Amino acid sequence: xxxxxxxxxEKHTRILAHASRLFRERGFDGVTVAEIMNxxxxxxxxxxxxxxxxxxLIAESLSYACAEAMxxxxxxxxxxxxxxxxxxxxxxxxHRDTPGEGCVLPSLGAEVGRAPLTRPGVTSHxxxxxxxxxxxxxxxxxxNRRRNSxxxxxxxxxxxxxxxxxDDPVLSEEILAAVRSEIx
Amino acid sequence: xxxxxxxxxEKHTRILAHASRLFRERGFDGVTVAEIMNxxxxxxxxxxxxxxxxxxLIAESLSYACAEAMxxxxxxxxxxxxxxxxxxxxxxxxHRDTPGEGCVLPSLGAEVGRAPLTRPGVTSHxxxxxxxxxxxxxxxxxxNRRRNSxxxxxxxxxxxxxxxxxDDPVLSEEILAAVRSEIx
DNA sequence: TGTACATCAGTGAACGCGCGTTCACTGATGTAC
DNA sequence: TGTACATCAGTGAACGCGCGTTCACTGATGTAC
Numbered sequence: 001x002x003x004x005x006x007x008x009x010e011k012h013t014r015i016l017a018h019a020s021r022l023f024r025e026r027g028f029d030g031v032t033v034a035e036i037m038n039x040x041x042x043x044x045x046x047x048x049x050x051x052x053x054x055x056x057l058i059a060e061s062l063s064y065a066c067a068e069a070m071x072x073x074x075x076x077x078x079x080x081x082x083x084x085x086x087x088x089x090x091x092x093x094x095h096r097d098t099p100g101e102g103c104v105l106p107s108l109g110a111e112v113g114r115a116p117l118t119r120p121g122v123t124s125h126x127x128x129x130x131x132x133x134x135x136x137x138x139x140x141x142x143x144n145r146r147r148n149s150x151x152x153x154x155x156x157x158x159x160x161x162x163x164x165x166x167d168d169p170v171l172s173e174e175i176l177a178a179v180r181s182e183i184x
Numbered sequence: 185x186x187x188x189x190x191x192x193x194e195k196h197t198r199i200l201a202h203a204s205r206l207f208r209e210r211g212f213d214g215v216t217v218a219e220i221m222n223x224x225x226x227x228x229x230x231x232x233x234x235x236x237x238x239x240x241l242i243a244e245s246l247s248y249a250c251a252e253a254m255x256x257x258x259x260x261x262x263x264x265x266x267x268x269x270x271x272x273x274x275x276x277x278x279h280r281d282t283p284g285e286g287c288v289l290p291s292l293g294a295e296v297g298r299a300p301l302t303r304p305g306v307t308s309h310x311x312x313x314x315x316x317x318x319x320x321x322x323x324x325x326x327x328n329r330r331r332n333s334x335x336x337x338x339x340x341x342x343x344x345x346x347x348x349x350x351d352d353p354v355l356s357e358e359i360l361a362a363v364r365s366e367i368x
Numbered sequence: 369t370g371t372a373c374a375t376c377a378g379t380g381a382a383c384g385c386g387c388g389t390t391c392a393c394t395g396a397t398g399t400a401c
Numbered sequence: 402t403g404t405a406c407a408t409c410a411g412t413g414a415a416c417g418c419g420c421g422t423t424c425a426c427t428g429a430t431g432t433a434c
Contacts, residue, residue, distance in 0.1 A: 002376050002430045011377090026298060029213035032420060046378055047422090054421065099297075105346065107294050113283075113348035114210060123351040150362035151339055158342025159334075162289065164297035167307040178334035186397045186409050195410090216387060230411055231389090238388065 012050050013064075014040045019057055020065040024107040025100040028058055028115070059117040065104050066125035073132050080138035084183050090156050091180040093173065096163045106160035129153055155179045196234050197248075198224045204245040205284040208291040212242055212299070243301040249288050250309035257316050264322035268367050274340050275364040277357065280347045290344035313337055339363045 018039045022031040033054055034044040051057040076086045089095065090103065099107045104122070112118045133149035159179040163172045202223045206215040217238055218228040235241040260270045273279065274287065283291045288306070296302045317333035343363040347356045 002428070003378070004430070008377075027211075027213075027295060029211075030298065033422085034420080042377095043379055044421090045380065045424090049377060105342075105349070109345040109349045110291050110294055111211060113345075114214070119349065119351040122349050123355065126346055126350055127352075127355060147362045147365065150343075150359055151366060154342035154346060154359065154363050155335055155339040156342065157345060158289075158338035158340065161293040161297075161341060161345065162310055162338060165289070165293045165303065165306050166310055167303040168311075171307065171311060175334055175338065178331045179338050181331065182335060186395070187411070188397070192410075217389085218387080226410095227412055228388090229391090229413065233410060 011040065011042070015047075015050060015057070016061045016064040020061040020104070021100040023058065023061060024065070024102065024104060027108070028111055033057075055115075055117055058115065059121065062104060062108070062112070062118050063121040066121055069103060070125065070128050070132075073129065076136070078136045083136050083138060087152070087156065087183050088180055091159060091176045093176065096160060096172070096176065099164065103157070103160070105157045106164065109157065109161075126153075152182065155182065195224065195226070199231075199234060199241070200245045200248040203241055204249040204288070207242065207245060208249070208286065208288060209284040211292070212295055217241075239299075239301055242299065243305065246288060246292070246296070246302050247305040250305055253287060254309065254312050254316075257313065260320070262320045267320050267322060271336070271340065271367050272364055275343060275360045277360065280344060280356070280360065283348065287341070287344070289341045290348065293341065293345075310337075336366065339366065 015036060019031070019036045022036060022039070033047050036057075037044045037047050047057075051060065073086065076082045095102045104112075105126070108118075109122075112122045130146065130149050130153060133153060134146045137145070137149060137152070139145045139148055156179060159175050163175045166172045166175065199220060203215070203220045206220060206223070209215075217231050220241075221228045221231050231241075235244065257270065260266045279286045288296075289310070293306075296306045314330065314333050314337060317337060318330045321329070321333060321336070323329045323332055340363060343359050347359045350356045350359065
């Protein structure tokens with residue numbers, strides 16, 4: 001049946017939000033189109049009213065998640081304490097244990113490298129994060145701010161990847177703590 | 185037909201080597217059992233003479249790749265130059281562009297976190313790499329060697345993940361160079 | 369304002385394909401005598 | 402040493418299932434008059 005036009009855009013956003021969460025939790029191949037649609041209270045049929053294909057949804061949902069993450073990062077004030085709190089939150093066990101709500105880079109970065117449609121959006125997201133870090137992070141000197149930002153972002157992403165891969169909770173926590181202490 | 189018993193073990197190893205390369209290139213779901221077997225010159229039938237399931241192959245091929253990588257790392261002499269060369273090689277564009285021959289952590293780390301069978305093997309691999317770095321890396325002082333090793337490994341893994349995800353060759357190279365300069 | 373009709377997001381069955389897995393069969397190897 | 406037979410890694414067709422995608426149909430909404 002026909003539905004109020006106002007709901008269509010909202011449903012589109014709900015699909016993106018739910019899809020990006022599931023993809024981060026299980027990877028692109030670990031989630032079915034039907035499951036995404038069911039999670040938004042619909043059947044799988046109208047999926048193709050919203051997206052040309054699953055690949056198109058993957059690309060759009062990643063852009064959605066990146067935009068949301070950049071919004072969170074921009075909301076952080078420029079005070080050193082707030083920036084440090086952001087990094088500490090990134091390296092928290094909570095972030096490790098809830099990948100569906102977290103950064104797409106540790107959970108989907110490798111798959112992005114193999115999925116051409118997703119790369120442009122993620123590239124500008126990475127560039128945006130490096131720029132923000134370079135601008136706002138309380139680095140000691142003026143020199144090498146950008147280089148230090150890239151190092152820190154790499155270590156943050158790698159640490160979450162390793163902390164999630166590793167089986168031993170002690171080692172996992174040690175990895176997060178090691179990188180966390182870099183900004184203490 | 186029956187084949188010389190001596191060939192069986194060698195075929196088993198060939199399957200592991202080829203599978204681990206393809207998995208690193210395309211992810212666990214991006215490679216089919218038939219493709220792996222064809223790549224070793226066989227049809228897909230005898231796969232189940234060697235492995236209980238695709239999941240079992242995934243776990244075993246990852247352990248194989250980790251063992252091989254630890255062998256390479258152990259072959260590095262303890263001289264500071266050789267250790268630095270190892271890290272520089274890890275952060276090279278060559279490694280970025282040939283994931284099938286490279287470290288499993290940037291290419292498969294996220295999937296490992298979701299595949300319980302693979303986690304024990306990868307956990308001991310991560311522990312082994314941290315131990316080697318702690319022991320041999322030419323850190324300036326005696327304090328914090330282990331913490332610095334974890335930071336460096338995290339940055340190396342994260343940098344390769346990002347360098348592969350990113351679309352822009354300039355940014356990609358900048359990421360690798362930033363972490364490379366950390367040990368210069 | 370009320371009525372007839374066109375619209376189109378939704379439903380849910382069906383399709384086609386690919387992949388993991390199974391299995392009846394083959395035939396050179398290794399063994400028993 | 403030669404011969405008959407059991408073994409078992411291989412072949413390749415087939416199975417079953419799940420998933421992405423399609424489509425005939427539904428019926429409340431929005432529109433024309």
